[in-house]
Amino acid sequence: MYLFSNATIYIGLAIAIYSLLVMTLGIIKKNQKLINSGKGGVIALFICAGMAMLSLFYLLATSQFKFEYVTDYTSSELPIIYKLTALWAGNAGSLLLWTFFLTLYTVMITFSRKMKGNPMVPYINSILLVNAVFFFFILGFVAKPFAILDTVPTEGKGLNPMLQNPGMIIHPVTLYLGYVGLSVPFAFAMAALIMKNMDDFWIKMTRRWTIIAWLFLSLGNIFGGQWAYVELGWGGYWAWDPVENASFMPWLTATAFLHSVMIQERKNMLKVWNISLIIISYALTLFGTFLVRSGVLTSVHAFANSNLGLYFLIFMAFAVIGALYILMSRYNLIKRSAGEFNSIVSKESSFLINNLLLVGAAFAIFWGTIFPLVSEAVRGTKVTVGTPFFNKVEAPILLSMMFIMAVCPLLAWQRSTVKNLKKNFLLPAVLAVVAMILMVVLGIQKAWAVIGYGVIALLFVTHYLEFYRGIKARRKMTGEMPLVALYRLMTKNRRRYGGYLVHLGIAFITMGIIGSQNYDLQTMKTIPLGKSIEIKDYRINYDKLDQRKEGINDIIYAKVTVFKDGKSLGTFEPQKVFYGHWDEPSSEVAIISSLKEDLYIVLSAWEDDGRATFVVKVNPMMDWLWIGSFMIVLGALFAVWNGKYQNLTPRYTGVRKEVS
Amino acid sequence: MNRKLFLTLFAAMFVLQASFIHVEARQIDYKSEEFREVASQFACTCGCGQDHFECDPNTCSLTKSFKKDLVGMMNKGMNKDQIRDYYVKIYGEEILTSPEKSGFSLTAWVLPFVVLGGAGAGVLFIIRKWAKKKDDDEPTLDIKSEKDEVEGEILSSIIDEERKKYL
Numbered sequence: 001m002y003l004f005s006n007a008t009i010y011i012g013l014a015i016a017i018y019s020l021l022v023m024t025l026g027i028i029k030k031n032q033k034l035i036n037s038g039k040g041g042v043i044a045l046f047i048c049a050g051m052a053m054l055s056l057f058y059l060l061a062t063s064q065f066k067f068e069y070v071t072d073y074t075s076s077e078l079p080i081i082y083k084l085t086a087l088w089a090g091n092a093g094s095l096l097l098w099t100f101f102l103t104l105y106t107v108m109i110t111f112s113r114k115m116k117g118n119p120m121v122p123y124i125n126s127i128l129l130v131n132a133v134f135f136f137f138i139l140g141f142v143a144k145p146f147a148i149l150d151t152v153p154t155e156g157k158g159l160n161p162m163l164q165n166p167g168m169i170i171h172p173v174t175l176y177l178g179y180v181g182l183s184v185p186f187a188f189a190m191a192a193l194i195m196k197n198m199d200d201f202w203i204k205m206t207r208r209w210t211i212i213a214w215l216f217l218s219l220g221n222i223f224g225g226q227w228a229y230v231e232l233g234w235g236g237y238w239a240w241d242p243v244e245n246a247s248f249m250p251w252l253t254a255t256a257f258l259h260s261v262m263i264q265e266r267k268n269m270l271k272v273w274n275i276s277l278i279i280i281s282y283a284l285t286l287f288g289t290f291l292v293r294s295g296v297l298t299s300v301h302a303f304a305n306s307n308l309g310l311y312f313l314i315f316m317a318f319a320v321i322g323a324l325y326i327l328m329s330r331y332n333l334i335k336r337s338a339g340e341f342n343s344i345v346s347k348e349s350s351f352l353i354n355n356l357l358l359v360g361a362a363f364a365i366f367w368g369t370i371f372p373l374v375s376e377a378v379r380g381t382k383v384t385v386g387t388p389f390f391n392k393v394e395a396p397i398l399l400s401m402m403f404i405m406a407v408c409p410l411l412a413w414q415r416s417t418v419k420n421l422k423k424n425f426l427l428p429a430v431l432a433v434v435a436m437i438l439m440v441v442l443g444i445q446k447a448w449a450v451i452g453y454g455v456i457a458l459l460f461v462t463h464y465l466e467f468y469r470g471i472k473a474r475r476k477m478t479g480e481m482p483l484v485a486l487y488r489l490m491t492k493n494r495r496r497y498g499g500y501l502v503h504l505g506i507a508f509i510t511m512g513i514i515g516s517q518n519y520d521l522q523t524m525k526t527i528p529l530g531k532s533i534e535i536k537d538y539r540i541n542y543d544k545l546d547q548r549k550e551g552i553n554d555i556i557y558a559k560v561t562v563f564k565d566g567k568s569l570g571t572f573e574p575q576k577v578f579y580g581h582w583d584e585p586s587s588e589v590a591i592i593s594s595l596k597e598d599l600y601i602v603l604s605a606w607e608d609d610g611r612a613t614f615v616v617k618v619n620p621m622m623d624w625l626w627i628g629s630f631m632i633v634l635g636a637l638f639a640v641w642n643g644k645y646q647n648l649t650p651r652y653t654g655v656r657k658e659v660s
Numbered sequence: 661m662n663r664k665l666f667l668t669l670f671a672a673m674f675v676l677q678a679s680f681i682h683v684e685a686r687q688i689d690y691k692s693e694e695f696r697e698v699a700s701q702f703a704c705t706c707g708c709g710q711d712h713f714e715c716d717p718n719t720c721s722l723t724k725s726f727k728k729d730l731v732g733m734m735n736k737g738m739n740k741d742q743i744r745d746y747y748v749k750i751y752g753e754e755i756l757t758s759p760e761k762s763g764f765s766l767t768a769w770v771l772p773f774v775v776l777g778g779a780g781a782g783v784l785f786i787i788r789k790w791a792k793k794k795d796d797d798e799p800t801l802d803i804k805s806e807k808d809e810v811e812g813e814i815l816s817s818i819i820d821e822e823r824k825k826y827l
Contacts, residue, residue, distance in 0.1 A: 233716070234710065234714050234716075236714070239709065239710070241709055269790075340790045340791070341787060341790040341791040342791065343791055344787055344788060344791045349787050349791075352783050352786070352787060353780075353783065355783075356776070356779055356780055356783050357776075359779075360772065360775065360776040360779065363772060363775055363776075364772035364776075367768070367771055367772055368768065368772075371759065371768045375759070375764065375765065375768075378764060379764055381752060381753055381754060382754060383753050383754060383756070383759045383765060383768075384703045384754065384755075384756060384757055384758070384759075385758060385759060385768060386703060386711065386757035386758055387700075387711070387757065387758075388700065388701075388757055388758040389757075389758035389759065389768065389769070392758075392769075393769065393772055393773075397772075397776065470814070473811045473814055474814050476811075477811070477814060477815065477818065478818065488817075489814070492813075492814070492817035493813060493817065522691035522692075522696075523689055523691050523692070524689055524690045524691040525689070584719065585719070604716060604718045605718035613718065615691060615716075617691075
């Protein structure tokens, strides 16, 4: 097994190098046979990465502790699902997962029916293969997943209990699919620049792949937040940790690209900017990996310190400098086809402002993340840049972003006149102001909350009007029933209405964030058995403290009965779990959810006499955060889905060159 | 008269003494808003990545004693700025969860907005430049054009649908 599993890595490296060389040679010599050989290599590479994954899954599942990775991240009593998911618990395994996804994407593009006959394929392949060579090199010589120990331990060190949660099964997978996914638009962009061809097909394919990567990045962040909320016991979902920031930055720049590429599609403008956004997004994924693997910044998510970060830094520098060189060498060519705007006030202008704010938000996060290093270099003092900084700096930027998102749908392409603006915005603006006044009357008096909810109200009204107008126009022409008209309206323009669903999802998430950040209540109390804690309308009766054994883990739990306005909501069991193979215990919180708020109960500590300390929180509007997340996923899927009559990206029918 | 004065003074002393005792005995909820304002200013160095408001005193001895000290200072009547100054004097800026708004650290706060402002001015300049050329010679479109756009999209999708049915 040792030989086989290691062979998959080293043969994979050899095949990656061979495929890259043969593909490049095929491009230079315009030889289809060489290209085809390279394509065969891509399949072989995927098989190697797949075999390596299966090998590691097998070793983890069968607890073969002579392998260092298996010893470091599992123990024999670990449930099988967590033995398997330990594959992405450590440095080497997670990089193997990354490599597998990379080869998977490469195969998907190489043999995509839509890309058949497209001369870009060899170029895209070559760029992705450069990535594959790098990752196989790392797996072969730096972070080896199949390294063996000199002496075989009888038991493994176990998996961090924090990672033993359903959220951790899917969060890293989706995040990596997003990270790796961004290398595909990057490869498309580089191929287009090299071939001096950015046609309509290129735009459609690049956007499609960016939406896929964006969707997975969104899912990764959402699952991460959900995991933090239920597993870490602090009642939060986002801590502005450097590693969280690293996954949020490419999300922001990819979002900017998805909007600005529409201007390129309609007006053949902003080509340089769009390519730059793709390069930045890709570079930020590498930067994120550098942060996680280098230990250069303090992060709760970071893997053990290693010199891996240095390799990623070098690779990132190589990729960025190479990309910028290609971009600069084609600059005049791209610039030449620049168009013009018809008016200052138009949808195009709002997209530019949207880009400004999204990239500005990404820059602010980048600056805050690296500021400890800057400060240390300049003054010798490594300051902490934490939640208060990011909340204060990001809130106005992202709120402005929400405002642009609210008004954008009602702005016309090309030109909006004052008459148009008045007619379109009078009703939404009046309704938003009325909503804000109502909020103040009802007791919401924090300025940020009132402004934030006002902007959200504006967004809901403008989006409602957009749907209403579309349905009305469709009914006028076809006489369809309203629901049929809505269905057909949406399915005939999946991109637009999928985008609107995403907007609504973002609005729901913002509702949840504003509510939970501004109106949360907390208390920490130590009470004897039989007594209760009161918070807001809730009464939590402390009924029982007991313990039980589950496998090698000891669980201390409290039984509490929760009442709201005197009415029982049931009995719940906040727990503290002590693991046989881990020093620190973890909290299993009790969460009672409703659309209005979550009641979050943590068993914090206890005494011999039965007294127990509870942390109890009321987090308003948390469910809206998850509903919004679901809508984002739904909207993105709706946008990329190929409908019955819809071919979002038809097959390539452009010029066929010598090789493809 | 003297008796009345004496009783008033006695009552006043009693009230003052009672409030003094009350201050001494004041219990502060570690999850209260007033404690959050003070404790969330300071980063816990136990490796949890949290501030002293969030960090659990039942699993982190560092934050346990830190919280006790904070409560002591709050009971002495120190406000959050005084407590902040006290710790910064001892440990330096590193103990804070966000950079100071003075000296070099001010750049952390200001730079994002300076860059955003500069880029915003640049974007406005570009939009004006691009729009200027067309401003004079294009006829003004009004709301109707937008409506037409939606209707045009719907019409073309219906035609496309019919075309696919029969071809």
